[in-house]
Amino acid sequence: MARQRILGVVLTGGAGRRLRPLTADRAKSAVPFGGIYRVADFTLSNLVNGGVQRICVLTQYKSHSLNRHITTTWQLNSLLDNYVTPVPAQQWLGPRWQAGSADAIYQSLTLIERDRPGLVLVAGADHVYRMDPNQMIQAHLDWDAGVTVAAIPVPRPAATDFGVIRAAADGHRIEAFPEKPADPPCLRGSPDEAFASMGIYVFDTAVLVEALRKDAADEGSGHSMGGDIIPRLVRDGVAHVYDFLQNKVPGGR
């Protein structure tokens, strides 16, 4: 397979209110973990070890601690044009903060336009997990999807805090994507479980850019990836779901 050029966009905007006071002075993704690591290192390690080696980390909330960690630890080989770079809110589009996760990417569209990737992988930085992104990217290409959303089965009562996916009969095209539903749709063939979005997305660049532009022009939108962008693409019929449990990592789970 001729590999498409891919850019990683990592979102770290969240304030992490539930982790106070550990997040009183730092973003959730900058909370220390296991001695010398930070929570964001899980996502960055998954991406870099999976070959996604050009990564923009979008920051906003109390980002100094994370900036310092990333710039001192994630130094990739610039001869190969690889980088992990923290990107602060830069007010390209006027004197305002990021209104939501979609707005964060929209405000930084220049990064995508300059890098000219074929695919954009968007991920949060506050998950503790191990994943090979290549398998998800391959599924995205096999399905000719506009966007592919990673999801994990969770007990149905716990799914009310997530974006929940109802897949079509083929198992991967998304029919519905209610955000934090009171009554989550169950997983096909498993009435006690629901498919929860992990906030990890692979986009065709053109699909992402068009959806962000339309979303930015929509005054009723909350400008969130899970709440607005993905539902928009589900309505367009181009969203597919990748089952995280299908992901095989070296060493096994």
Add this chain to the structure above:
Amino acid sequence: MILHNTRVGRHAVVRDAILDKNVAVLAGATVGVDKEHDHARGFVVSADGITVVGKGQVVAP
């Protein structure tokens, strides 16, 4: 759990607690033992009973 540059003095007791960076637990102080006392002193106590001391705070006896 004790993060970087946090100091715990002699005869101090730390139990079921997360101490963020640059915390000072003074000699003879206790933290995490009496959850109500922790709460009254302004430390966060999680639902599972873990006391969390924020960055740079001083725990006095």
